[in-house]
Amino acid sequence: MNHNLVARHIQDHSSAENEKYYWGYPSRVVPCTNDPGSCEYLDGVYWMHTVSMLYTFILWAVIGGILLIIVLGRLVKPHKRALTYGVQENEKQDFVYRIWRSTASTSRRYLLPESFPRLFPNTTRLQILILAALCVYLTIFSFVGIVYKTWITPVKNSTKHNTRTGLGGFSDRLGALAYALTPLTIGLSTRDSILSLLTGIPYQHFNFLHRWTGRIILIQSFIHTIGWTIIEAKLYQPQPKVYNDFIKQTYMIWGIVAQGFISFLFVFSLRPVIRWTGYEFFRKSHLVVAGLYLGACWGHWDKLACWMIASLGLLGIDLGLRIARICLIHFGYKDGNKGLGFRACKSKVEAFKDPSGMIIRLSFTHNHEPWKIGQHFYLTFPALSIWQSHPFTPASVPPTALVPPSHTYIIRARNGETGKLATLAESASNNKGASPETPVILTGPYGCSVIDNDVSNILAIAGGTGISFTLPVVIAALADQSPHTQNVEMVWIVRHVENLLWIAPELLSLKSQLEPHTTAGVNVAERKQEGQVTVRRSKHFRIHIFVTRASETSAHPPHISDKDLEIPFASSLVSLSADSTLQELIKPHRDFSITPLDHSHPSISSIIDSFVDETVENGRTRVAASGPAALGTDIRAAIAARNSGSAVLAGDERTDVDCIWDDRMG
Structure with missing residues (x-):
């Protein structure tokens, strides 16, 4: 070489x-x-290379600086202080806290909504801004520091001439930047992401940037290849001897292989192709081919192998931690004193059928470390396939005591593994209503906690099976005995009223906590603490259900005695026990409502505005939401409109509304 x-x-x-x-x-x-022209050309080539290396170091210096600022910001972030009783309505938070929250509110107002939906569907302006900044940097530094000059140099023992330009240095610049971007692209794709550890942002929110940095590398590699093809096949003489000698070289063969691998990664990551080949083929092939691509890049230009070594290291750490997570959860003493070994979770599968399809309720108990509210697990069903895993958010709350955690998952049955689960559950329910069991292997937990003790008001909005994400948030907020959160509201948008049976036990428990409140929903209890009198408020809790296809449902069963409610529901068929449970679920209450809609959806902006305007606490609001992508679009737009940095700075925390969106639904 x-x-x-x-x-x-x-x-x-x-x-x-x-x-x-x-x-x-x-x-x-x-x-x-050499001749003067060739020497001058070599001066330009090596100078351009030196500048290219400098630009790759600057790129990572900027990335490192941004990460350092984020880490320091998380460490020094001011927190909300408790206000004293008697002057709470007039007293403000300290100035530093208000500046911090005002900045956050202003950024949400302008950067949270979505833009260019055709090109960037379901993508916030912040993500687009980061991508645009990266593209501007790469564009500028791809062209700055290039020697724009042409040298005509003689070919030894020939009457021909070589045409030497800055195209070689430009092509090498793009190749060097593509190599430098590779560790970032890999880091944006790993589940155990160091970026998540540093920023506190869940790894799935980096998927957009991972896809687009990969596409940038693809473009850079193609231009790099085209540039050197023009040089070796046209500008250098004599032809075709020069090009034939060039293309046979080992490093060029590895370059062609690498170009083929990255083209494969791009084509088979397109949504139409994923739908055609299947998501699991995409995941497995993407991982394998990505590793091969890194190895081919190493073989193509081993003098910059440091970038490939770092990328392979990130991949290896991620895979190693996945295996370690599985071992920590599933290796231990088996049931029945059978010694040490691998223990799969034995889960009960229940199915619920409605005109829109099949829903699976998966539940099991397994002894392992509890997760945090908002985190999710990857589930594998070895009885169906050991090669597939899917991310699901538990609809249950992790225990606070030393007891084995109970998992509950609400999963929409689609094609593939979830469809097989539905078939398993339905066949068992038709066989005397029995609930089948199937082994489950967990990997996780992944993601970050969504609990913030500085938040005073929580609005949970779910669409369909998105209730898996929002339900634990509501349950945890109500169970929290601290005075942080005072107003909690759960909004659930379903297609049919029978869908309430998905979470019947949890919903009945929540309805039992709907207690009457005093005026303005506040019970004041005075207590002395360190010589001061503080306020303790009872939580104001409401539930709103919106049924979007109410005209197709007939879920108004006759009243059945409370004794029938003790019969467990385990069938997808609307049996007598299911009817009685549903009857109990839809009982009216002043803080519980079911709103039928005729093939339409509720106004998300009205829901958010009403909640914020009616809160009794002048504090921050967090909207935790999950559901279809269109719901996320509406929520982002509505929350952005509610934020006002100037109002927050003036002391009005009602205009400080943040958003936690989760789109991993069953």
Whole structure:
């Protein structure tokens, strides 16, 4: 490889008086003994390479600086202080806290909504802004520092001439930037992401940038390839000898292989192709081909192998931690004193059928470390396939005591594994209503906690099976005995009223906590604490159900005695026990409502505005939501409109509304 590079760069190392080392590039013969034009060209080539290396270091210095600022910001972030009783309505938080929250509110107002939906569907302006900044940087530094000049140099023992330009340095610049971007692209795709550890942002929110940085690398690699093809097949003489010798070189063969791998990654990550080949093929092939691509890049230009080593290291750490997570959860003493070994979770599968399809309720108990509210697990069903895993958010709350955690998952049955689960559950329910069991393997937990003790008001909005994400948020907020959160509201948008049976036990428990409140929903209890009198408020809790296809349902069963409610529901058929449970679920209450809609959806902006305007606490509001992508679009727009940095700075915390969106639904 070095011999071929030497020949390409018209330098005679065997008779060199001295050689100058260049990091990431072949050494240069000094002094230059070629013709003046060739020597001047070599001056330009090596200078452009030095500048290219500088730009790759600057790129990572900027990335590191941004991460450092985020980490420091998380460490020094001011927190809300408790206000004293008697002057609570007039007293403000300290100025530093208000500045911090005002900045956050202003950024949400302008950066939370979505833009360019056709090109960037369901993507916030913040993500687009980050991508635009990266593209601007790469564009500027791809063209700055290039020697824009042409040299016509003679070919030895020939009457032909070589045309030497800055195209080679430009092509190498794009290749170097593509190599430098590779660890970032890998880091944006891993589940155990160091970026999540540093920023506190769940790894799935990096998927957008992972896809687009990968596409940027694809574009850079294609231009790099086209540039050198033009040089070796057209500008250098004599042809076709020069090109034939060039394309046979080992490093060029690896370059062609790498180009094929990255083209595969792009084509098979397109949504239509994923739908055609299946998501699991995409996941497995993407991982394998990505590793092969990194190895091919290493073989193509081993002088910049540091970027590939870092990328392979990130992949290896991620895979290693996945295996470690599985071992920590599933290896231990088996039931029945059978010794140490692998223990799969034995889960009960229940199915609920409605005109829109089938829903699976998966529940089991397994002894392992509890997760945090908002985190999710990857579930594998070995009885169906050991090669597939899917992310699901538990609809249950992790225990606070030393007891085995109970998992509950609400999963919409689609094609593939979830469809097989539905078939399993339905066949069992038709067989005397029995609930089948199936083994489950967990990997996780992944993601970050969504609990913030500085939040005073929580609005949970779910669409369909998105209730898996919002239900634990509501349950945890109500169970919290601290005075942080005072107003909690759960909004659930379903297609049919029978869908309430998905979470019947949890919903009945929540309805039992709907207690009457005093005026304005506040019960004041005075207590002395360190010589001051503080306020303790009872939580104001409401539930709103919206049924979007009410006209198709007939869920108004006759009243059945409370004794019938003790019969467990385990069938997808609307049996007598299910009817009685549903009757109990839809009982009216002043803080519980079911609103039928005729093939329409509720106004999300009205829901958010009403909740914020009616809160009795002048404090921050958090909207935790999950559901279809269109619901996320409406929520982002409505929340952005409610934020006002100037009002927050003036002390009105009602205009400080943030959003936690989760789109992993069953």
